[in-house]
Amino acid sequence: MTVTIEHKNFHSPGMAWDIAGDLYLPSDFDSSGSYPAIVSVHPIGSCKEQTSGNIYGQALSESGYVVLAFDASHQGQSGGEPRLVEDPTRRVEDIRVAVDHLVTLPFVDDERIGVLGVCGGGGYSISATMTDRRIKAVTSITGVNFGRLSRESFSGYDPIGAMETMGRQRSAEARGEQTRIDNLLPESVDTAKANGINDIDVLEATDYYKTPRGQQPGGATSAAFSRRTAAMGWDAFSHAEQLLTQPLLVVIGDKPGGFGAYRDGQEIYGRAASPDKELLVLPGVSHYELYDQPEPTAQAIAKAVEFFGKHL
Template identity: 75%
Template sequence: MTETTKNIRFRSPGMAWDLAGVLHLPEDFDAEGSYPAIVSVHPIGSCKEQTAGNVYAKGLAEAGYVVLAFDASFQGESGGEPRLVEDPAQRVEDVRVAIDHLVTLPYVDADRIGGIGVCGGGGYVLNATMSDRRIKAVASITGVNFGRLSREAFSGYDPIGALEQMSAQRTSEARGEDARVDDYLPASVAEGRSAGIEDIDMLEATDYYKTDRGRTPGGATSAAFSRRAAAMGWDAFLQAETLLTQPMLIVIGEKPGGFGAYRDGQEIYGRAPSKDKQLLVLPGVSHYELYDQPEPTGKALAAATEFFGAHL
């Protein structure tokens, strides 16, 4: 099977900007029918055209689902100012807004909605699932708790020092200075190695985002430095022991890297009280191989298709 796509824009009542999305529809789509639907959430620094869209949304649409991949607020083709803000609370709200749109579509069965996310999007969709009971089943693909990552590796393991710098920068911007925008990644793998970077996640992220392998206009890999403070006090897994009761699939690669998907996957699997939870650890697979490499993504999609088939 193949899928067809439709570019859309949507917002919730009271929202000041549109979100840009792509609806991935099954090949034999019938507007008079009734379909289960899935929200697909992109990684940090990514966009709807990359792995959340062209791999996971595409694959699930081919399996018969209506899938909505969308750009986060302040990023890609979505609205919101200032640009290049990565605010976890807003990212989670964006998931709810995407569901608000899905439930207005006459061909979507509002009682059969799921969520899937990749990397930071995996953490966001898990968090959204805790507080939005419209999500009946959730799958996290190499999911990362961006709050934990921000306090650790992304702050040089000095969260207070980083917050001091972010606060000073925000004061400067409030007084009229230009925003500081940092790229999460080096310009190339060679440049990263020359700078002494050895971590598999950093190098493979650079290979994905900075080459034709995955590079797209909306995948900025950049963030406004002063606004990164929003992630420092956030935790994707807060209250998981009480609230994460829906069926859950966690897919991670066996090769650990600096972004921490392996440990985060193990942690949330242990903490969630869901009576139907699955942990799939793919041998010899790294974080970024689960973005686009055919064999590991094929296994992840097969697991997700079976999982959603059982619960939606």
């Protein structure tokens, strides 16, 4: 099916920069119609042209949905200074801003808006859904709680020590030193293995982001070191037992890796107050296979289409 992609910038009133988005329109699109819509949220260090757009956005649009995939503030083609900041609070607000844009479109039914997120985008989508009742259903694809990940392996299991170092670096930058930008991944799979790295998530992330398989100009896989404290005190699942009442679909593979999507998926499924929640565990599937590999993504997409069809 032929899907039309419209590139557009949008923002909320009072916002100092634009967010860059791709609006996916179904093949039978009629501007006088009324369509269900889905916000598609990219992973940590990713961009709208990667899995959130070209895989899930494309497929959901082919199934009849208007889909908005966008670059996070401070990343990709979106505005926001400083650059390469991964701030969970800002990422969640970006989702609300995307919903703000959708409700202004005359062909979007504002009572049928959902959100889908991949990896860190899954955690952000769940958090946004708890506090934005305009979102009627949420799907997390191999979702990760970036706050938990930041406190654990991303800080070397020493969050206090890491924040002390980050604080000193931020002070140095405030005094005029150059911003420290960290590459979050090895340069290649071979380099990773040569350095003794054997975690499946790190190796597969490197294969996705550092090769033509998934590499895109906006997918920096880099972060401003001094700004990473923003994630340390954040929790994607905070208050889920009380506030997450909308329908929830969690899709994970059963091959666990260091980024923790398997454990996070099990946790949020158990904790969510949603009376209508589903957990799909795909056997023999890893985190990054759910980014773009045909068979796992086809299973995830089929389930997401069924789920959103029921609730939107």
